[in-house]
Every structure is written in structure tokens, then in C-alpha cells.
Amino acid sequence: MSDTSMRPDKTESHPELERLIEPSRQTPLRRGLMTVVRSREFSILLVLLAVIAAATVKTPSFLFSSNSWRDLLLTPSILLLLAVGQAVVIITRNVDLSVGSILGLTAYLTGRLFIDVPGLPIIAVMVAGILVGVLLGLVNGVLVAFGKVPALVITLGTLYIYRGIVLTWAGSNRINADDMPAGFLRLGTKSLLSVPVLTVIALVVLVIVGYYLHTARGGREMYAIGSDPDAAVLYGLNVRRRLLFAFALSGGLAGLAGVVYAARYGTVSSGAGTGIELQAVAAVVIGGVAIFGGSGTVWGAALGAILLVTINRALPILGIPDFWQRAVVGALIISAIVLDRVLAARQARKLTEARDES
């Protein structure tokens, strides 16, 4: 920081260069703050806070009753897990449509294990759910990475296959709350420092994946693959391994989401999680992850998921009848895409101007 005072003389003749150097003269704290405030994710956070604030002003119990506070944190946790996995897959320029079916399968499996293997420890059931999810995700990954076929088609196929397996397995059977041990169901109600346990699990996952994508070599390679798959191959990245990992992660998180679903709702039918895959993709898109890969963060995707779920709970309070919710959500998704386009265009113009002037 000490030599920054010498720089102005050198760069005075280049106003554009000046502008580029300017941030490095700020203190790290200020710089970090500016990065956060200017980020795409911050705008979603503002919308989210505005929605919560508006609902709270109208009905204070939206935030200040212990039940609502718990619901506010607890309800988004399932979609959040799915959105984190989906974001990683979409960043590699793929998509995973099978997550809803994986969720259904592992949610039913969770209940089935408690019934068929009495005395099985809760943690073993959770691990089983995650492992089955990883396995189903790996099937997607192997087909996409080694078959060199589009993920959209493959995961649409496995969406039907996995759902067909649950439907055939479960039939019209249904897992009820009294089929599962009370200790497991308590996971859905217990809190840690007034934050529900399931939310803590989801947030821990989010932080780990977010840190991995931000700093780890594997994470950065995901972005490289997504922004130009051919270039990634030419550069010598192990694209197959990364894709396998991305799909296994998405499957595993969907598996975890299935376990969370069983703990949260207590009842599981064969239709659990039908259609939630498109919600997960929507959350990722709202969160500013480009649908063609290479940019965006899981923080954004997570905020998108929370916003999507919270807006559904806030709208009735704000006086909008609940059957208009989906229209509002649709409008939200479209405005998010348009906003991304406007921001990208402005960024491109700035860069062109900077290049032309220098």
C-alpha cells in the first residue's frame, strides 16, 4: 500500500488506466465491500430483503413469530440444496433435469430403510440416501462424459427412468410420519441457535461448494470447461473427470435433499419432488448463473432459491392471491434474464471503450 502514492504521476496521462488501477488503492476491506455491493448476487439479496421487509411491515408476524422465522429459514433448504448442485452442473455448460426424480427416489428410500431395517442408525440412512444420489448422478455423468451426448437429453431420459423406478417400487404406498423414528423427524423441527438444523446442513453444503468453486483448482476448471469446452480439452483439462464430479455432486445433493424432504414433511409418496427440477433451474437462472455455463456463483443460485421460495410465502401476505404466485415467479425469472443481458451488454461496451481509448 505504501507505494501507491507514487503511482498517480505515472498514470495521469491515461484516465482509463487510472480507472482500472483505482480499486487497488482502496483498503482491502473497502475493496471487498465494493466487490460485494457491485456483484450480481447483491441485487438479488436486495430484492429478497425488500420482499421480506414488505411482508413484515404488512404482517409483523411474518418475521417476528418463532414459527414464521423457522419456516422462513427451513422452507428454502430443499430447493437450496438442489440449486447448488444444479448451479455447478450448469456452470460446466450442462444441465441436470433428473434431480426431481432422484429426490423422490431417495426420499422414498429413506422411509423404506426405516421400515425394512429397524434399528438402523439415522446417520447411516442419511449416508445411504446421499450415496444412492451420487450413484444415480454418476450414471448421468458417465453417459454425458463418455457418450458425448447432450446432458439435456440424457437427464430427461433418466428423469423418466428414475421416476419410473420410484413409481413402480412405491405403487400407491406412502411413507407416513409414524413409519420413521422420532429422532429423525426431530431433525425437521430442531434448531441450533434458532436456526433449524436442516437449514444449517444446507448452508454448510453451500459454503463448502462455494469455497471449492471459488478457490480450488477443480472449481476453476469447471468454469473453464463451461466457458469453452473445446478450449478446455485443448488446454489439457481432464474434462471427463470434472463432468463426472459435477453430476455426482448434483446427484448427491439431490439425494441429501430427498432425505431432508422425508425429515421435513414426514410423508413421502411416489410423486415427491415431481417438477422441482425446473424450479431448481429457475433458481439458478434467477441467481445470475448463465444458462450456457462459464459464469455465475452458487451464492447467487442459493439466493435465487431462497427468493423463489420466500416470494411464494410473502405474496399472499402482500395481498396478491396465491394463485397468481406462479405468474409473479415467471415474471421474476424473465426479468432476471433480461437484467443479465443488460448488464452483460453494458460490461461489453465498457470493455470496448477501454480498449479503443487505450
Place this chain on the structure above:
Amino acid sequence: MTRTYSEHSQPLWRRLLLTRETAVIALLVAVVLYSLSNVPNFDGPLTLTFLLLDVAPILLIALPMTAVIVTGEIDLSVASVVGLSSVLVGVLHQDGMPIPLAAVVALLAGALCGAFNGFLVAYVGLPSLAVTIGTLALFRGLAVGLLGTTAVTDFTERWTDLAKQNIGDSGVPLIVLPILALVLVFVLLLQFSSFGRGVYDIGLNSEAAHFTGVNVERTKFLLFVLTGVVSAFAGIFYTLRFGSARGDNATGLELQVIAAVLLGGVSIFGGRGKIHGVIAGVLLIGVISSALRLEGVTVNVINIIIGLLLVASVMSTSLLSGIANATARWNRRAPSPQHASAVGAGTQGR
């Protein structure tokens, strides 16, 4: 482009026999023949009627969807347009509007929905996958918002019977006539018109298509409008057939349509796919599910079969092209050095 070249170096009979379309049609014929001899009542008079009535909405929407996917785009909002058109017919009928007039309004609304998608995708340049996930929620939201959780069911029998009526005494439902007309329109449009050549060009290389004079934006826009109109028509049929207008009608139909289109040999990357393959794909799914139902197998198994067929069909293409590449590499390595240099000179000369 090299792909087209290498394809044309094969004899015509081979080109015709080894296409994805032929494979799907062969599979369809095989399943029909097997079912006729092994599945009880499959040759009964009602099987064909119900089969056609069941696949009609999917078949209708699959036609414009094929064109959209051939350009390299996708439309996930079709089932929501079906729902919206269904609700509009119901609400307008409740207010005393005659059905034909309500149907026209629904078709216009479908065109408007399609135009909204088309504008955002073609003229604003947004990715269709993301846009139509948004409008999937938006249009469904409008449908559910207009009618709430109630349903309109008091349609006059004249109209609901029309949707289920057969042509004369045959077991073929009346809906087949508009379907055939639309099939004809789409075959002519896609395979026998300059507009259609443009559609395939856009899918193969959008920029090249632009430079050869194809109006890329207008073509995509029109295809989305067409998809909206046909989806609305499917919605009207759906409503009258079941005699019920509900906001959540046909939820999830979009994935069934896309699965059928892809099964019929249309490439998700755009540029290839034929209408007759898609029709065979839709019918294949219909025949398998009706055969399973007659066999008394739970209908759930159909999900697994559709999924497996879908995965197998794309994997087979990838596997075949992998084998073809390996053979080509082997053949290139085989010739003697002089021959190879002669070939090299030849390519340089070109």
C-alpha cells in the same frame, strides 16, 4: 458440413435405410406386430381410438416443436399454453360466449404467448431454455390465476362429443383430420419450402444462414408463434375431450413432447430431424403405453421404457458415429505411403 458430404458419398438405398427415422419406424412396426399377436384385445376396435385420442395433444405440439428444436432452440412453455388456452375456453364459455368464438380467442392468446417467447428469443437474443422456463411459470400462473382452483365442466355435449367423435363408423377419431392437415402443412413447410431450408440452415450454423440471406430472427419468431397457436389448439381439444377446463391441465406435457421429438430422431443441437420420424416417435410411445395397459402392467413402467428408449437412441447415434470415426481413421492409416501423399496433394489442390 463434412457430415453432409460423407453422408452423400453413400449409396441412396443405404442412406435411406440407415437413418434414425427408419430405425424408429422399424421399431414402431415391430412393437405393433408383436402387440397384435401377443397382447389380448390389442386388435380390438377401441384400442386405436383411445390410442389416437391420447397421443393427439402430444402429436399436435410435437410438429411445431420439431421445427423449433431443428433451429437449435427449445420451448418448455407449451404445456402452460395448453393450460392457459383451456382456462380461457372455460372462462369465456362460463360467461356465455359460444365455443367457436372462445376457441378463436384462445388461439389468439396462444399466438400472443408464442410471440412473447419469440420476441425475447429471436429479437432480444435471450437463451430459449431460460426464457421458456420463465414463461412456463408465467403462462401457468396466468391460467391458474384466471380460474383459481375451480374447474369449468358444464360444456354442452355437442362440443364434447365432437372431440371424441369418430369419422363415420371407423374407429378413427375426428381429431385425426386436423392432425393430418397440420402434418401436411409442416412437411411442406419444413421439407419442401425455402423457409424450411432456412430452418435447417439456422440449426446447422446460424451465422452462415444469416449470410446466405435467411432472416434468422423472423424465422425463429414465426416458429415460436406457430408453437403457441398449435399448443392453444391442443388445449382446446384437451378441454373438450375431458369436458373440463382447469388451470393445471396438461402439467408436465412439455417434457413428454420433447422426449417424443428427440426419440423421433431430432437432434437437440439443431439442424437435423424429420417430421415422419417424430410422428413415429410419438406413436411408439403411445403404442407401448396402450399395449402395457392392456397387458395389465402398471402404467408406471412406461416411464422407465420412455427413458431407456431416449437414452438408448442418443447413445446409439453417438456410438455409431464413434465406430464410423474409428473405421475412417483405420482406413486412412491403411493405404500405402505413395497413395497417402497423392491423396494429400489432391486435398491441397482443392
